Amino acid sequence: MKRVGEVVRTAQGLAIVRCPEDSRPDIGTVVLDESLSKVGRVVDVFGPVSHPYVAVTPDDRSALAGLLGGKLYAR
DSSP states (O other): OEEEEEEEEEETTEEEEEOOTTOOOOTTOEEEOTTOOEEEEEEEEESOSSSOEEEEEESOGGGHHHHTTOEEEEO
């Protein structure tokens, strides 16, 4: 399993995740939370190359606020 990063904010129904230096998931990657439950999919990669951000569209928008500050992973 690979670490995607930490959810730093939510905007327009998306979770914005700050990626670590050494990894960046591809668009369409399935994203999991710390309990290995599916959260959603990566829909965009943006920002600086050294520390990119990804936008994750959640499967359940009602759980979006609960993701803030959490770490996300990709299988």
